[in-house]
Amino acid sequence: MKFNPDIHHRKSLRFKHYDYRQNGLYFITICCKNRQCLLGNIVDDEMNLNNLGEMVRKCWLKIQNYYPQVNLHPFVIMPNHIHGIIEIASNENWGECDSPLHNQSTFNGTSQTIGAMIRGFKAGVTSWARKNTEHYDIWQRNYYEHIIRNEKSYNQIIEYIENNPILWEQDRFYNS
Incomplete structure (x- = not known):
C-alpha cells in the first residue's frame, strides 16, 4: 500500500521538545512483540531466563560499553x-545544554539519545535471536519511558523493579 499520511501516521510517545541526551534518570520499559513470553518464565516468584532472556541481560549490560556517559541502575527482565x-551522567562531549527543553534539528546528535541506546539494544538482541532462535520479531515498536524527577519517584521505581517477579500475575504486561 502506498504511503497515505491520513492513515499512516504514528504518534510519538516522547515529549516533543525534550532533549533525550540530557543528564538524568530514565525509567525504561521495552515489551516483546504482542507481549509474547519469549524471555523465560517465573517460577516460585523468581525469573528464570531462557537463552534469549540471557542474551537480553548481556545486551542490556553492554549499553555502558557503547555509551560511557551512561550508568545502569536496577533492571529486571x-x-x-x-x-x-x-x-x-554526563553530556560534556555533546556541547552545552542550558535546559533539557530545546528545539533541535532531528539530525543533531541523535546518536547519543535514549532512543538511540534502545534502538541499539533491540537491534543487538534481534540480530542474535535471528541467528540462534526461531524468533524473528522480538520487540514491539517503540518503548515506554518515564523521566525520573526526584528521589521519591526513583525509590518507588526501584521497589517496583525489585518486586516485579513476585507480582507478575498482577503486572499490566502479564500474559498467561
Missing part, C-alpha cells in the same frame, strides 16, 4: 518485557 533505569 520479565517473561515478556524488561524494566530498567538508565542514567545519563
Whole structure:
C-alpha cells in the first residue's frame, strides 16, 4: 500500500521538545512483540531466563560499553518485557545544554539519545535471536519511558523493579 499520511501516521510517545541526551534518570520499559513470553518464565516468584532472556541481560549490560556517559541502575527482565533505569551522567562531549527543553534539528546528535541506546539494544538482541532462535520479531515498536524527577519517584521505581517477579500475575504486561 502506498504511503497515505491520513492513515499512516504514528504518534510519538516522547515529549516533543525534550532533549533525550540530557543528564538524568530514565525509567525504561521495552515489551516483546504482542507481549509474547519469549524471555523465560517465573517460577516460585523468581525469573528464570531462557537463552534469549540471557542474551537480553548481556545486551542490556553492554549499553555502558557503547555509551560511557551512561550508568545502569536496577533492571529486571520479565517473561515478556524488561524494566530498567538508565542514567545519563554526563553530556560534556555533546556541547552545552542550558535546559533539557530545546528545539533541535532531528539530525543533531541523535546518536547519543535514549532512543538511540534502545534502538541499539533491540537491534543487538534481534540480530542474535535471528541467528540462534526461531524468533524473528522480538520487540514491539517503540518503548515506554518515564523521566525520573526526584528521589521519591526513583525509590518507588526501584521497589517496583525489585518486586516485579513476585507480582507478575498482577503486572499490566502479564500474559498467561
